[in-house]
Amino acid sequence: MKTTIANLRKGEKAIIKDFDADIIPLKLLEMGCLPGNTVQLLQIAPFGDPLYLNVNGSHLAIRIETAREIEVDCITK
Amino acid sequence: MIQDILTYLTLAFAIVFLVKKFFFKKKKTNKNCGEDCNCQ
Amino acid sequence: MTKQNINVALIGNPNTGKTSVFNQLTGLNQQVGNYPGITVEKKVGFCKLAHNINANVIDLPGTYSLNASSADESVVIELLLNKNDKLFPDVIVVVSEVENLKRNLLLFTQIKDLEIPTILVINMIDRMKLKGISLDIPFLEEHLKTKIVLVSSRKNIGIEELKTAITTYKTITTEACLNASSIDDDYFNTLRKTFPNQSLYKLWLVITQDVNFADLNRKTLENESFTKSKSELKKLQQKETIKRYQFINDTLKTGLNIDSSIATDFRSKLDRILTHKVWGYLIFFVILFGIFQSIFEWSKIPMDFIDSSFASLSTAASENMPPGAFTNLIAQGIIPGIGGILMFIPQITFLFLFISILEESGYMSRVVFLMDKIMRRFGLSGKSVVPLISGTACAIPAIMATRNIENWKERLITILVTPLTTCSARLPVYAIIIGLVIPDKYLLGILNLQGLTLMLLYLIGFGMAILSAYILNKVLQLNCKTFFVVEMPNYKLPMFKNVMITVVEKTKAFVFGAGKIILAISVVLWFLASNGPSKDFRNAETIITSKTENATLSKVEIENKIAAYKLEKSYIGLMGKTIEPAISPLGYDWKIGVAIISSFAAREVFVGTLATIYSVGGSDNDNTIRNRMKEEINPETDQKIFNFASGISLLLFYAFAMQCISTLAVTKKETNSWKWPLGQLVFMSSFAYIVALIAYQLLK
Known part of the structure; x- marks a missing residue:
């Protein structure tokens, strides 16, 4: 099974892999969510959604169904 | 007499103001919709 | 050069x-x-x-x-x-x-x-x-x-x-x-x-x-x-x-x-608390509660001061200016009209003060994050929280603030339900009615009953907005690709200058924007209240004097009776009387009817209208409008007009009725269709009537 942002644990960091550009809104790309950039899951809202991320230095929140579309490689410490 | 004239003047002014405000507003049509759906 | x-x-x-x-x-x-x-x-x-x-x-x-x-x-x-x-x-x-x-x-x-x-x-x-x-x-x-x-x-x-x-x-x-x-x-x-x-x-x-x-x-x-x-x-x-x-x-x-x-890691520590599943919601609720309590508590003194200053100003004007129609217009139409606008500056100032502090500090984004999942159950977005909260100031900028909601369906629903939140134009209406029918007492020593009622009205507004959103979400058949991105800015101490500029700007917009309309309507109303079409109006003195010949009444009492009779036979009295059958099941008399008619275009006109009507109807100028309304008695039932049942019914009517032409115009502009504003108008106003009717019939 592929790993996505939705699978990350709180505090975990990962590198964004290639994703299907048609599904991801352009705005997210413009905020720095691009292949090769690092992403860290900072907080999970009550009831498990949305997710609060640090992407490439930008702090933003996205819904879990968007997060499921963004494949990542975990950085193992 | 002068009091009556002033009263009617004020009244006329107020009515003109209200009519202008509510019936002759500039109308702009603008398509301000999100891009993900079609709105009429 | x-x-x-x-x-x-x-x-x-x-x-x-x-x-x-x-x-x-x-x-x-x-x-x-x-x-x-x-x-x-x-x-x-x-x-x-x-x-x-x-x-x-x-x-x-x-x-x-x-x-x-x-x-x-x-x-x-x-x-x-x-x-x-x-x-x-x-x-x-x-x-x-x-x-x-x-x-x-x-x-x-x-x-x-x-x-x-x-x-x-x-x-x-x-x-x-x-x-x-x-x-x-x-x-x-x-x-x-x-x-x-x-x-x-x-x-x-x-x-x-x-x-x-x-x-x-x-x-x-x-x-x-x-x-x-x-x-x-x-x-x-x-x-x-x-x-x-x-x-x-x-x-x-x-x-x-x-x-x-x-x-x-x-x-x-x-x-x-x-x-x-x-x-x-x-x-x-x-x-x-x-x-x-x-x-x-x-x-x-x-x-x-x-x-x-x-x-330093100040941000993540604060985030952990403010978006916590218990503390987060608790803090949010306490902040909201604090805002509404203080709006009512802190503005009481300046409001009373403005109210009584304008009452004495009106007396001074009628005593010191040459008698005549224009003097009456100033003393009974214009001065109470201006007073009715200025009286609400304190409350509006405090409201905008709190809202701009919440936005400036970065807290609003945390609220969006915290509320998204819950709001989505009702077909809204976490971002709908911002319009719903700023809707407590005014629905017009609130509807414009929906523009950053990416999903059209969520945005449309937010636009449609935002006018149900309690905007500052309702505040004057609530303030005066609550002051009349809810005792100024404290519950458990700290909770002011009047403040609590106000808070309850705000909650009813939110509740109705959320409920309507839920229904709309089920009814509306729109399929939209949904996505949601919200930036979580760093926490900042709000800048005094920015907050002050926002507050001054918005208060000014209320005073000069809404205020001009209120003032113009008060002038027209005064005219309609001091002129009448029939002989009865012109001969009011003789009719009343002949009727009261046998009774022993003081001069002031006779004058009051004449003034009341005149008002009843004036243009405005006749208008109010015409709709009285429709509103008496709700507990209102024709004077309130007049106020409802005139506040159709903008609800804040309600108080100004009552101020004008009660100024025209009484000769003792040094009494404040509020006291006059308090003493008003229904001649048929011998009960006070503003009693608990009719007061609650009025509060509920104003909570739900769509009485704001500017909001309808903005909805039209933002949805690019007449369908949605018309729907708002019909649905909200008929719902308001039914709820007010039920409330009065149950409580009377």
Whole structure:
């Protein structure tokens, strides 16, 4: 099974892999969510959604169904 | 007499103001919709 | 020597302190929108740069890029593409923030492509040390091909340098800093050949989005043979974004250095508490509760003061001016009318004060994050919280604030239900009725009953909004691709100057926007109340004197009876009497009926109307309006008109009825259809009638 942002644990960091550009809104790309950039899951809202991320230095929140579309490689410490 | 004239003047002014405000507003049509759906 | 006037456009991502820079440049020399409820579209301020150069500074809505994904952002593009707009900028100032420079520069590189002189402001440099950030300015200026000004709008650093840079804007190169067209050379070459006189990037913007600009129409582009499919265009836009980020990353590798060991972790600690599953909601609720309690508690004294001052002013006017119709108009129409407006300044000021503090501090985004999942159950978005909360000030800017909701269905539902939240125009109505029918007592020693009732009314408004959203979500059949991105800005201490400017601006908009309407309506009402069509009106003195010949009444009592009789036979009395059968099941008399008719266009007129009616109807001028209303008795039932049952019924009627023409106009504008505002009007008003009817019949 592929790993996505939705699978990350709180505090975990990962590198964004290639994703299907048609599904991801352009705005997210413009905020720095691009292949090769690092992403860290900072907080999970009550009831498990949305997710609060640090992407490439930008702090933003996205819904879990968007997060499921963004494949990542975990950085193992 | 002068009091009556002033009263009617004020009244006329107020009515003109209200009519202008509510019936002759500039109308702009603008398509301000999100891009993900079609709105009429 | 001629005076020179230049246009300066301020552009930047949200949360970069762009508005602070704007405020520092222009102070209070600002002009905002054209609505009584303040538009957010374009703000223009004036700034003297040198003794012969003045600038019109345009504060544009915050945007992340020139690819508009919301209505708010297309305002920016439309201005930048239209050379014929009289506000078309001579120079653009892109405001960025030192901590998010990477993301901020994306917009900058796009703007650079427009071939307009561009200055880059890096704001919040006072935080650089704290965050361990250092910048290589000469390197950045060379690679970004711009003039960089370091600014701290909070500490007032760099504003003079910015003014100098704007004055000398002609020295800045208009060359782009990267070649975006290399993402698809063939395509862009064809474009260049077909439209040799147009800027390539402008063409690209027009092709990819729903905008036109003066000398180039979308339609003519679409008919050309080189059109690409939507999906192909989107792929290209992504390629463009990636390319721009590559350039930015490369540039910042040398230009920006962050020593992360220095950065403090205040933010994540606060985030953990404010978005906690228990504490988060508790804190949010306590903040809301505190706001509503203080609005009522703190404004009590100034409100009473204004109310009684205007009562004595009215007496003084009628005693000291020559008797006649105009004196009466001033003493009974204009003075109480103005008093009725000014009385609500304290409450409105406090409300806007709290809202702007919540927005400035960055807390609002945490609320969005916290509430999204819950709001989605009702067909709303977490971002709907902001319109719903600012709807407590005024539905008009609140409906405009829905523009950043990406999903059209969620946005439409938010627009439709926002007018149910308790706006500040309802506050005067609530305040006066609560004051009349709810005892000024304390529950458990601390909770003021009147404040509690007010809080309850706000909750009912929210509750109804949420419930309607739930129903609408089930009923409306719209399929939208949903996505949601919200920036979580860093926490900031709200800047006193920014908060104050917002408060002053919004209060002014209420006083001069809504106030003018209220005043004009009071003048008309006074006239309708002091003139009548029939003989009965003119002969009121003789009729009453002959009726009361046998009774022993004092002179004042007879005068009061005459005045009351006159009012009943006046134009307005007849209007009120006509609708009385429809509203008496709700517990209202014809005087309240008059107030309801007149407040149809704008609900805040209700209090002014009652003030006018009760001023005309009584001869003892030194009594305040509130006392007169309190003593008002229904001749048929011998009960007070404003009793608990009719009071609650009135409160509920005003909570739900759609009585605001401006809101209907804004809904029409934002949804581009008459269907939705008409639906709001019919549904809300009939619902209000039914609820008020049930409440009165149960309580009486």
